[in-house]
Amino acid sequence: MQRRTVLKGGVSLLAAAGAPMVARAQAPKSIRIGYAVSLSGPYAPGAQSTTWSQYKLWAKDVNDAGGIFLKKHDRKVPIELIDYDDRSQIEEAIRLVERLILNDKVDLVLPPWGTATNLATAPVFNKHEYPAIHYTASAMRVRQLGPRWPYSFWALVQPDNGTEPLAAMCAQLKKEGKIKGRIAIMHVADQLGVEMATAMVDACKKAAVEVVYNKSYPLGVSDLQPQIREVMALEPDAFFCFSYPTDTFMVTEQAQVVGFSPPIFYTGVGTPFPAYVAKFGAKKNGVLLYGAVDTTAPGQKEYIERHKAMFNRGVEIGSIGTYGTLQILQKAIEQVGEIDRKKIRDAIASGTFETIADVYTFKDQVHQTAWAVGQWQGDEVVGIYPADKRGAKPLMFPKPKW
Amino acid sequence: MTAEPLLAIRGLRKSFGGLQAVRGVDLDVADGAIVGLIGPNGSGKTTVLNLVTGEIAADGGSVRLAGQEMIGLPAFRVCRSRIARTFQLVRILPGMTTRENVMVGRLFGAEPTTPARARDEVGALLECVGLAARADQAGSQLTYIDQKRVELARALATRPRVLLLDEWLAGLNPSELQIGIALIRRLRDEGVTIVMIEHVMEAIRALCDHVVVMSAGALIASGAPDAVLSDPEVARVYLGEDDA
Amino acid sequence: MVLFEAILSGVLVGGMYGLIALGLNLQYGIARMMNLAYGETLMGGAFTAFWFLTLWRIDPLASLLFSVPVAFCGNWLIYRYLLTPLVRRAANRDVLEADTILVTFGLLFVFQGVALVQWGGEYRGYTYLAVPVHVLGATVALNRVLAFVAAVALALALYWLLRATRLGGALRAIAIDPVAAQLVAIDVPRLSALAFAAGGAIMAVAGTLVSMFLSFNASIGIVYTLKALIVVIMGGVGRMLGCLAAGLILGVAEALGAYLVDPGLTLAINFALFLLVLLVRPQGLFSRG
Numbered sequence: 001m002q003r004r005t006v007l008k009g010g011v012s013l014l015a016a017a018g019a020p021m022v023a024r025a026q027a028p029k030s031i032r033i034g035y036a037v038s039l040s041g042p043y044a045p046g047a048q049s050t051t052w053s054q055y056k057l058w059a060k061d062v063n064d065a066g067g068i069f070l071k072k073h074d075r076k077v078p079i080e081l082i083d084y085d086d087r088s089q090i091e092e093a094i095r096l097v098e099r100l101i102l103n104d105k106v107d108l109v110l111p112p113w114g115t116a117t118n119l120a121t122a123p124v125f126n127k128h129e130y131p132a133i134h135y136t137a138s139a140m141r142v143r144q145l146g147p148r149w150p151y152s153f154w155a156l157v158q159p160d161n162g163t164e165p166l167a168a169m170c171a172q173l174k175k176e177g178k179i180k181g182r183i184a185i186m187h188v189a190d191q192l193g194v195e196m197a198t199a200m201v202d203a204c205k206k207a208a209v210e211v212v213y214n215k216s217y218p219l220g221v222s223d224l225q226p227q228i229r230e231v232m233a234l235e236p237d238a239f240f241c242f243s244y245p246t247d248t249f250m251v252t253e254q255a256q257v258v259g260f261s262p263p264i265f266y267t268g269v270g271t272p273f274p275a276y277v278a279k280f281g282a283k284k285n286g287v288l289l290y291g292a293v294d295t296t297a298p299g300q301k302e303y304i305e306r307h308k309a310m311f312n313r314g315v316e317i318g319s320i321g322t323y324g325t326l327q328i329l330q331k332a333i334e335q336v337g338e339i340d341r342k343k344i345r346d347a348i349a350s351g352t353f354e355t356i357a358d359v360y361t362f363k364d365q366v367h368q369t370a371w372a373v374g375q376w377q378g379d380e381v382v383g384i385y386p387a388d389k390r391g392a393k394p395l396m397f398p399k400p401k402w
Numbered sequence: 403m404t405a406e407p408l409l410a411i412r413g414l415r416k417s418f419g420g421l422q423a424v425r426g427v428d429l430d431v432a433d434g435a436i437v438g439l440i441g442p443n444g445s446g447k448t449t450v451l452n453l454v455t456g457e458i459a460a461d462g463g464s465v466r467l468a469g470q471e472m473i474g475l476p477a478f479r480v481c482r483s484r485i486a487r488t489f490q491l492v493r494i495l496p497g498m499t500t501r502e503n504v505m506v507g508r509l510f511g512a513e514p515t516t517p518a519r520a521r522d523e524v525g526a527l528l529e530c531v532g533l534a535a536r537a538d539q540a541g542s543q544l545t546y547i548d549q550k551r552v553e554l555a556r557a558l559a560t561r562p563r564v565l566l567l568d569e570w571l572a573g574l575n576p577s578e579l580q581i582g583i584a585l586i587r588r589l590r591d592e593g594v595t596i597v598m599i600e601h602v603m604e605a606i607r608a609l610c611d612h613v614v615v616m617s618a619g620a621l622i623a624s625g626a627p628d629a630v631l632s633d634p635e636v637a638r639v640y641l642g643e644d645d646a
Numbered sequence: 647m648v649l650f651e652a653i654l655s656g657v658l659v660g661g662m663y664g665l666i667a668l669g670l671n672l673q674y675g676i677a678r679m680m681n682l683a684y685g686e687t688l689m690g691g692a693f694t695a696f697w698f699l700t701l702w703r704i705d706p707l708a709s710l711l712f713s714v715p716v717a718f719c720g721n722w723l724i725y726r727y728l729l730t731p732l733v734r735r736a737a738n739r740d741v742l743e744a745d746t747i748l749v750t751f752g753l754l755f756v757f758q759g760v761a762l763v764q765w766g767g768e769y770r771g772y773t774y775l776a777v778p779v780h781v782l783g784a785t786v787a788l789n790r791v792l793a794f795v796a797a798v799a800l801a802l803a804l805y806w807l808l809r810a811t812r813l814g815g816a817l818r819a820i821a822i823d824p825v826a827a828q829l830v831a832i833d834v835p836r837l838s839a840l841a842f843a844a845g846g847a848i849m850a851v852a853g854t855l856v857s858m859f860l861s862f863n864a865s866i867g868i869v870y871t872l873k874a875l876i877v878v879i880m881g882g883v884g885r886m887l888g889c890l891a892a893g894l895i896l897g898v899a900e901a902l903g904a905y906l907v908d909p910g911l912t913l914a915i916n917f918a919l920f921l922l923v924l925l926v927r928p929q930g931l932f933s934r935g
Contacts, residue, residue, distance in 0.1 A: 039762075042868075044758075048766065189913075215908060221909075221913075223659040225651070226651065226652035226655050226909075227904060227905075229652070246860065249769065253773065253787070256776065257785065257786075257787040270861075278772060476833075478831045482831045493823055493825065495826065495827075497822050506819045506830050510830055560831055
């Protein structure tokens with residue numbers, strides 16, 4: 001311990017004296033990466049399966065391979081994770097990210113879980129110039145924040161380009177005479193639900209399809225049947241529900257009970273979850289959903305097996321996507337060849353990254369061509385829109401009756 | 403007072419923090435007697451009752467009912483051993499009717515019985531305390547005297563051998579007081595032994611065979627009512643504020 | 647027709663609210679313990695039903711034979727060994743209330759943490775009796791009807807128990823005044839423990855029924871604790887039919903508000919009703935005195 005301190009002191013003295021050759025020889029023992037994720041409280045379930053488990057799996061995968069290769073030191077350096085629980089409290093998450101940077105002096109910090117927490121901690125990342133690729137965040141605000149927060153990258157589909165393909169799809173089907181083009185929208189009264197619905201209404205206006213119903217319901221609602229009945233009475237041929245897991249399950253089950261089965265049926269977060277599969281079995285076939293991954297992406301099958309081996313449970317697209325962002329980070333570090341956060345940031349901003357989820361490129365720090373719409377086809381969630389992406393499959397229309 | 407006492411209290415002690423509320427009280431109550439417990443406010447009378455019924459745990463001493471130790475038993479067991487009480491501030495169950503209040507005592511007291519049988523007996527008890535007409539009124543709607551009657555009936559329903567009355571006669575008007583005194587006397591005649599805390603001297607004189615006086619947690623006098631009440635020391639303690 | 651169906655839906659949801667509140671009413675109204683870990687029993691019941699069905703293909707209703715006794719014993723142990731010592735230690739009711747809230751809050755995190763580690767955080771759900779039944783021309787799901795029937799049956803049974811039996815008389819006396827109750831020879835600690843345990847058992851039933859139509863995960867408990875608390879306070883602490891009625895009023899108000907005004911308002915309606923009751927009848931809608 002003491003020897004190391006002396007060595008360190010010596011190294012920095014030499015470095016200060018302008019002897020970079022000596023410093024280069026001193027490769028770090030590990031790359032220290034910290035994060036604060038909700039392991040208790042209401043965010044814990046989502047954070048654990050989508051975010052925390054991916055961080056753990058990635059670190060194991062990297063270290064099993066010997067570490068991340070740093071050109072500058074000409075060797076692989078393993079990862080050391082420092083983790084905190086933000087207890088689902090946003091102020092706590094902010095404090096912990098700051099603590100990781102200032103007290104623990106970690107090399108890199110991974111983002112937390114959830115739109116609100118990501119947006120709230122982003123200023124801390126930017127203030128200390130720590131690059132972060134935020135995955136579990138979708139909000140219109142990120143479009144305006146790009147220039148102000150140069151170190152933040154947004155990998156998920158955002159509300160506007162998440163809904164534009166849906167409106168375009170309806171317009172196209174209407175033109176082909178396959179639907180009358182009557183659209184019903186339900187959404188959870190939460191930021192994501194509201195923004196998706198607003199963006200959807202705008203997109204429908206532009207695409208000239210009629211919105212016959214657009215109402216919200218509160219988070220934690222215990223019955224949606226009256227609302228579904230109201231929607232049913234309007235005889236829409238496309239139904240979009242921008243929902244969270246509990247209401248995704250509820251709206252799907254209750255639509256089945258009352259026999260509401262329009263040819264286009266879309267639900268939000270939770271639709272690709274293993275529990276959804278368990279609950280609805282073959283009835284899930286043809287349901288459209290929020291986001292997707294490229295099922296043909298190289299390495300995805302192996303990843304699913306490693307995930308199963310480590311956690312003994314299935315994956316959902318969110319976990320694949322999160323793992324993808326960790327691969328981006330790893331590739332950017334290897335490209336730079338050292339832990340230089342400014343250079344890593346620039347590498348992420350300008351590169352194109354092949355991952356197990358998607359091919360990522362960032363323009364204005366947002367992944368503009370993110371997967372917007374997926375669909376259950378058989379036992380697989382396939383990517384549908386944007387239709388020009390690699391791995392995109394044609395839309396299954398109409399959705400089979402329940 | 404030569405017979406074996408029904409209730410024998412020996413060396414009863416209780417402190418609350420630094421305050422010695424009851425300091426070594428000895429008291430014998432003969433079977434069939436009415437014993438008056440008097441003394442200024444805060445002298446520890448109610449605490450003695452609370453200790454006897456097991457509501458609060460004693461620091462030391464013993465309370466024997468017909469030779470059986472009560473100290474250490476939980477309150478409900480003391481009650482089943484046939485010691486019942488009423489409270490200085492009435493404690494009926496306001497959400498229940500008069501009949502239900504008394505039923506509870508009959509159902510769980512010393513000789514538990516079925517609801518159907520209890521119902522008849524409770525009717526007789528209500529008759530006895532003069533509440534038959536208000537049997538189905540909610541406890542919260544009764545007048546103060548009637549609430550006191552409910553409490554007495556409920557205590558009696560548990561079939562006590564010893565009944566502890568905590569200022570049961572307080573707050574009654576003169577005619578109610580006469581009825582109350584007659585009622586207590588009748589209970590004694592039916593075989594219930596009574597210990598009563600009371601400030602109404604008229605009632606003490608009319609009812610008690612024996613009076614004990616408490617001051618600052620200790621017994622300071624004991625004897626026949628007339629003798630005790632004329633004791634100058636008792637008068638000084640009792641009327642202390644006035645004399646000073 | 648849609649209006650009738652909305653009311654019917656509200657009635658069914660209201661029955662579920664009533665059901666989850668019944669157990670809390672036993673625990674808080676009779677045993678006088680504000681148990682913040684109350685909803686964790688529901689979570690346990692839901693997971694039991696889920697695992698029995700997915701692992702062993704055992705009918706969720708049959709899982710009650712396991713979860714109800716376990717919940718009863720578990721809650722009894724909690725009352726006896728975790729909460730009773732607090733009663734002895736506490737100087738007065740306020741201290742006791744604060745202590746219980748702290749202890750059960752801690753318990754909430756323990757249960758939730760164990761569930762999270764054991765079963766992971768993801769949402770669970772299964773399909774059971776999700777078949778339409780027709781009631782006077784309206785369509786409702788059989789699983790929700792079942793929960794409603796169970797709620798009404800349990801509320802009526804509890805009401806009868808409290809009103810017409812010897813045990814019920816004792817429980818009511820304890821609910822009103824535990825000190826007076828022990829002085830009419832009622833074994834207050836034992837019967838309080840019984841009421842507390844029975845409250846837990848009811849919550850296991852609620853968890854099993856709710857899991858048939860709502861998805862759940864390891865952290866769902868607190869949501870139901872809060873809902874139950876609102877219903878109990880609205881209906882009147884210790885009042886079983888009041889509890890059911892308050893649940894129904896809430897359910898129907900939510901459904902009607904959603905249908906007639908806006909679905910986004912159901913939560914607001916919920917809390918507005920709650921506040922109104924607190925202001926106008928703080929003792930609860932169905933309490934005497």
